Amino acid sequence: MEAMIVVSIFVISYIFLLLDKINRALIAATGAALMVLFGVFSWDEALSSYVDWSTIALLFSMMVMISITQRTGIFEFIALWMIKRVSGKPVALFFWIGILTAVGSALLDNVTTVLLLVPVLLHMIKQLNLRAFPYLVNVIISSNVGGTATMIGDPPNIMIGQAVPYFDFLDFLIHLGPIVVIIHTFTMFLLYVMFRNSLSKSKSVELELIHKLNPSESLKVTPLLYQSLTILLLTIIAFTLHGFLHIELTTIAILSALLMLLISENDESSDIVFQKVEWTTLFFFVGLFVLVGGLEKAGIIDQIAYTFIDWTEGESLTSSLVILWSAGILSGFVDNIPYVASMIPVIEEFQSFGVKPIDPLWWALALGACLGGNGSLLGASANVVVAGIASTHGEKIHFIKFMFYGLMIVLLSLVLSTVYILLRYFL
Incomplete structure (x- = not known):
């Protein structure tokens, strides 16, 4: 039940962000408040445990x-x-x-x-x-x-x-x-x-x-x-x-x-x-951290991450490519910081299983998370900062319009990264 509530709040908030009709900080703060209202966590827990x-x-x-x-x-x-x-x-x-x-x-x-x-x-x-x-x-x-x-x-x-x-x-x-x-x-x-x-x-x-x-x-x-x-x-x-x-x-x-x-x-x-x-940019970050924190609290991000172990069966090449592409795609829509935080223990788990070589998995995570941040205005901290500064100067960056260009760049980046990982670490 909790997972359904969290996903519903997150999706609805994201839809309003996509529509780009209401101030981003207001949407993020409202979504965060709804998480607290429905008992996902208290304000103390939300602000102390999930806001960076x-x-x-x-x-x-x-x-x-x-x-x-x-x-x-x-x-x-x-x-x-x-x-x-x-x-x-x-x-x-x-x-x-x-x-x-x-x-x-x-x-x-x-x-x-x-x-x-x-x-x-x-x-x-x-x-x-x-x-x-x-x-x-x-x-x-x-x-x-x-x-x-x-x-x-x-x-x-x-x-x-x-x-x-x-x-x-x-x-x-x-x-x-x-x-x-x-x-x-x-x-x-x-x-x-x-x-x-x-x-x-x-x-x-x-x-x-x-x-x-x-x-x-x-x-x-x-x-x-x-x-x-x-x-x-x-x-x-x-x-x-x-x-x-x-x-x-x-x-x-x-x-x-x-x-x-x-x-x-x-x-x-x-x-x-x-x-x-x-201040609008800063409050947007706080609200966004709480929203994604709800996904973490409900175990949704961890569940997605640990599913990779079942898919790849611990094989290094397959694991590297799955981590690269999943991080690249998801980081465009969920801020890459909490996603990386959830993936670090997963790769450490691979390491405890004796998977070798392990380093390509770390480099794949870095490439996917950082490059995938170009997928949308919410994908990385720098995106939100640029949009916020531009808005105060009367230059609005529309969410969907940016996503059109950003996703093409992400696709190109992931293809090139795939070739690089294959050539450098496995061939």
């Missing part, structure tokens, strides 16, 4: 830092500099954005990258009179593909890295980096083919006006500029080295945000900074 507060705190901290840094004009400076660099050409900008997002997502993490990049991108789009949708889709997809390459690039990889003690930063780069480069190359080409008419028809400003642009004029050269950039740079370095420093990403982000709030208090009070935080 580390992710919420990380997002909040990055939003605070970006809000403060934005006052210095650095984002406008970067936007105008890149406009001059590509001479206002929409296609060149499209490819530059894709590459920059993928590299940034690998070196930092994809949520941080899109939080830093999307405000700059939206400013460029406004300056060049371009359609925002193709570029925003490019950012979302490139962030998830690029984030797949490293242990810190995407939350599922962080979880896998913590679950397997002998995996380090270099292991992820060696095993996932090559296929990520291949997938991103194919992805960029496919996205260009799908959006080429929109890009070619985009109205661009006159070349003469572009040459007259002076990016330096947008900078507000005050102590806050140097202080905020220094803190951001140190934060990025700490993110990259967090494994060696033995400090969690969330701790680094919170300390950096607090430091930035302290140094900027004289320029703008913390109350004003907090007003600029994307």
